[in-house]
Amino acid sequence: MTAYLIRRLLSVIPIALGVLMLTFLLFRVIGGNPAYRIAGKNATPQKIAQITKDRGYDKPLFVNFQNFPRQVFDAQFPRLVGRLVRGDFGESITTKEKVRDILVEGIWPSLCVTMPLFLLNLMLAIALALLAAYYRNTWVDRFLVVLSVMGMSISSLVYIMVAQYWLAGEWGIFPVWGFEGPQYLMLPVLIGIVAGVGGSVRFYRTIVLDEMYQDYVRTARAKGVSPQRILFSHVLRNALIPILTNVIIALPFLYTGSLLLESFFGIPGLGRMLVMAIPNGDEDVIYAETFLGSMLFVLANTLTDIAYAWADPRIRLK
Amino acid sequence: MNRPESLWTIAWRQLRRNRLAMLCLGILTVYVAVWFYAEGTFWTGRIRDKTPTYKIAHYDIRNQPPSAQHWLGTNYAGKDNLLLVAQGTRIAFEIGLLTSLIVIPIGFVLGAFAGYFGRKTDTVITYIFSVVGSVPDILLIIGIAYVVHGVVERSTAMQTFTRYIDSGLLSVCIAMGFTGWVGLCRLIRGEYLKHRDRQYVLAARALGVGPLGIMFRHIAPNVFHIVIINFSLRFPGLILTEVVLSFLGVGIANEPSWGAIINDAKQRLWLGNWWELAGATAAMFFLVLALNLFGDALRDALDPKLRTAQSTGN
Numbered sequence: 001m002t003a004y005l006i007r008r009l010l011s012v013i014p015i016a017l018g019v020l021m022l023t024f025l026l027f028r029v030i031g032g033n034p035a036y037r038i039a040g041k042n043a044t045p046q047k048i049a050q051i052t053k054d055r056g057y058d059k060p061l062f063v064n065f066q067n068f069p070r071q072v073f074d075a076q077f078p079r080l081v082g083r084l085v086r087g088d089f090g091e092s093i094t095t096k097e098k099v100r101d102i103l104v105e106g107i108w109p110s111l112c113v114t115m116p117l118f119l120l121n122l123m124l125a126i127a128l129a130l131l132a133a134y135y136r137n138t139w140v141d142r143f144l145v146v147l148s149v150m151g152m153s154i155s156s157l158v159y160i161m162v163a164q165y166w167l168a169g170e171w172g173i174f175p176v177w178g179f180e181g182p183q184y185l186m187l188p189v190l191i192g193i194v195a196g197v198g199g200s201v202r203f204y205r206t207i208v209l210d211e212m213y214q215d216y217v218r219t220a221r222a223k224g225v226s227p228q229r230i231l232f233s234h235v236l237r238n239a240l241i242p243i244l245t246n247v248i249i250a251l252p253f254l255y256t257g258s259l260l261l262e263s264f265f266g267i268p269g270l271g272r273m274l275v276m277a278i279p280n281g282d283e284d285v286i287y288a289e290t291f292l293g294s295m296l297f298v299l300a301n302t303l304t305d306i307a308y309a310w311a312d313p314r315i316r317l318k
Numbered sequence: 319m320n321r322p323e324s325l326w327t328i329a330w331r332q333l334r335r336n337r338l339a340m341l342c343l344g345i346l347t348v349y350v351a352v353w354f355y356a357e358g359t360f361w362t363g364r365i366r367d368k369t370p371t372y373k374i375a376h377y378d379i380r381n382q383p384p385s386a387q388h389w390l391g392t393n394y395a396g397k398d399n400l401l402l403v404a405q406g407t408r409i410a411f412e413i414g415l416l417t418s419l420i421v422i423p424i425g426f427v428l429g430a431f432a433g434y435f436g437r438k439t440d441t442v443i444t445y446i447f448s449v450v451g452s453v454p455d456i457l458l459i460i461g462i463a464y465v466v467h468g469v470v471e472r473s474t475a476m477q478t479f480t481r482y483i484d485s486g487l488l489s490v491c492i493a494m495g496f497t498g499w500v501g502l503c504r505l506i507r508g509e510y511l512k513h514r515d516r517q518y519v520l521a522a523r524a525l526g527v528g529p530l531g532i533m534f535r536h537i538a539p540n541v542f543h544i545v546i547i548n549f550s551l552r553f554p555g556l557i558l559t560e561v562v563l564s565f566l567g568v569g570i571a572n573e574p575s576w577g578a579i580i581n582d583a584k585q586r587l588w589l590g591n592w593w594e595l596a597g598a599t600a601a602m603f604f605l606v607l608a609l610n611l612f613g614d615a616l617r618d619a620l621d622p623k624l625r626t627a628q629s630t631g632n
Contacts, residue, residue, distance in 0.1 A: 014445065015445075015448055015449055015452055018445065018446075018448075018449030018452075019449055019452050019453060021449075022449055022450065022453065023453070023461070026461055026462060026465055027461070027465060030465060030466075030469065031465035031466075031468055031469060032468070032469060032472070036468065036472060037464075037465075037468045146611075149607060149610050149611060150603075150607060152554075152606070152610065153554070153602070153603045153604075153606035153607040153610065154599060154602075154603055155558055155561040155562075155577075155580065155599065155602065156558075156562075157561050157562065157565055157580055157581075158580060158595065158599045161580075161583070161584060161587055161595060162595075165587050165588065169588070252454065253454060259456070259562070259566070260562065260565065274457075274460070275566060278460065278464055278566055278567055278568060279567050286460075286461065286464065289457065290453060290454075290457045290458070290461050293453065293454045293457050294452045294453040294454065294457075297452050297453075297454055298452050301452075
């Protein structure tokens with residue numbers, strides 16, 4: 001197990017470097033000199049030259065041979081790696097704040113929205129999926145599936161606009177904008193559940209149905225176990241493994257919050273910061289959030305694999 | 319000797335029995351008709367160098383609710399909303415096609431090489447798609463769209479393209495294309511792994527067919543249904559993502575895509591103009607719904623494994 005653990009954790013490093021390289025190629029090489037995006041549309045050449053020099057965009061990309069053999073790594077990519085390893089994510093162009101401070105400030109409001117949203121959505125989706133699977137091939141099942149697909153067919157932007165306009169604006173049931181207390185979170189969470197539950201129900205229903213056709217279910221039925229008991233103590237238990245995998249994979253996405261919910265309801269989370277960073281050309285913020293999101297995803301993946309290996313010894317040998 | 323029935327014949331027979339799938343196919347046909355119509359008006363305007371009807375502003379009839387002349391009302395510039403929504407259909411299909419032109423070649427070829435050759439080729443390709451797949455989709459799409467938007471705006475070489483394709487449309491498709499191939503690549507790799515030691519492949523190899531011939535002439539027809547299923551299930555996601563990109567300001571700005579219309583309607587909703595939002599949402603709703611349901615039916619019909627799983631149960 002220890003050997004597997006070490007091997008699996010070490011395999012994170014090449015992936016992390018790959019992600020770093022991918023984002024670097026995207027933002028620094030394919031995109032051309034980032035100074036153009038930072039300076040905006042009507043920037044003077046002097047300003048662009050200034051930004052280029054200040055932020056080191058005029059240095060070579062990977063290795064620097066100007067003062068060979070000294071300062072070989074005084075190039076853009078090695079410097080970036082070094083900075084990230086030290087936990088320095090640069091600073092915001094608009095506010096001059098350290099990106100690390102921005103991330104620390106933004107994570108709590110984001111989690112305030114996404115955690116309840118995620119948990120409620122999960123519980124509701126599993127409950128409805130079990131219901132649909134229990135009544136499979138009847139009108140209950142078909143109704144739930146069609147309703148789920150219908151729910152998935154409307155843009156989440158529309159859910160937000162309609163709910164914010166009528167429920168909050170016209171009828172005044174919820175506050176429209178801000179982040180001052182739990183009541184400000186109610187509507188975003190509600191919208192998030194309505195917008196997201198359809199897809200989850202459909203997904204979990206497939207998982208539950210997959211289990212329903214297994215041999216052990218037939219055995220249980222043959223020895224006279226009641227259908228309810230089969231569903232809850234046999235099927236649900238086995239379905240929990242794929243459900244859990246899906247949940248762990250989804251966890252990293254909680255940290256960016258919901259880009260749309262946060263910006264529409266004025267919740268100062270990471271999602272809203274990302275949305276505001278784009279038109280401002282706030283390169284370091286976009287970069288940091290993309291990189292962190294990927295790293296969390298890789299870690300979650302690794303944890304799932306380790307959990308699997310812990311549960312199933314056969315995997316360790318592969 | 320009778321030719322044995324092909325996968326496609328069997329699948330089509332099963333689809334025809336499925337009334338819901340046939341209804342969805344009908345809806346999709348209507349959308350394709352609207353798409354051709356919109357493509358026609360768009361290109362007529364381009365070729366004759368005239369502003370097409372849907373782009374002409376009528377400031378005397380701004381923000382009018384639905385009426386007999388304008389079934390879906392008019393927008394802030396007095397443009398007919400129904401015509402705009404029809405153009406949105408065109409853009410939705412263009413997004414689907416252009417994105418697939420990126421996704422299918424990359425995903426299929428890389429998946430085929432990884433699955434067929436295995437060993438080092440597989441390691442390298444698996445590494446590449448693990449890296450791309452590690453960046454959360456929406457962040458990568460935003461990142462690429464944002465960067466490409468800047469490149470397209472500044473570079474002169476790109477202007478030859480953008481004379482024919484809207485620059486926003488181009489960057490949206492590039493962003494979604496270079497993110498979306500990972501899923502297809504995984505599936506195709508798995509299929510090639512399964513097929514590479516089948517008897518017909520061994521027979522072809524024994525007859526001296528080269529690896530490329532085996533991969534693309536012998537195996538490809540047997541796994542191509544995966545591409546079709548993947549496309550029909552990915553297409554609705556593209557339409558929904560486009561709306562988010564429009565909202566974020568890295569989407570399509572100069573053409574009336576559904577995302578652009580919905581994003582425009584955002585401010586107008588507070589002035590009581592609900593028809594802009596309703597029109598685009600309804601058009602999107604029926605297309606995405608039909609695609610989702612039809613894609614499911616298609617998968618059930620084309621994927622024999624799922625078929626047996628469902629028919630053996632109860």
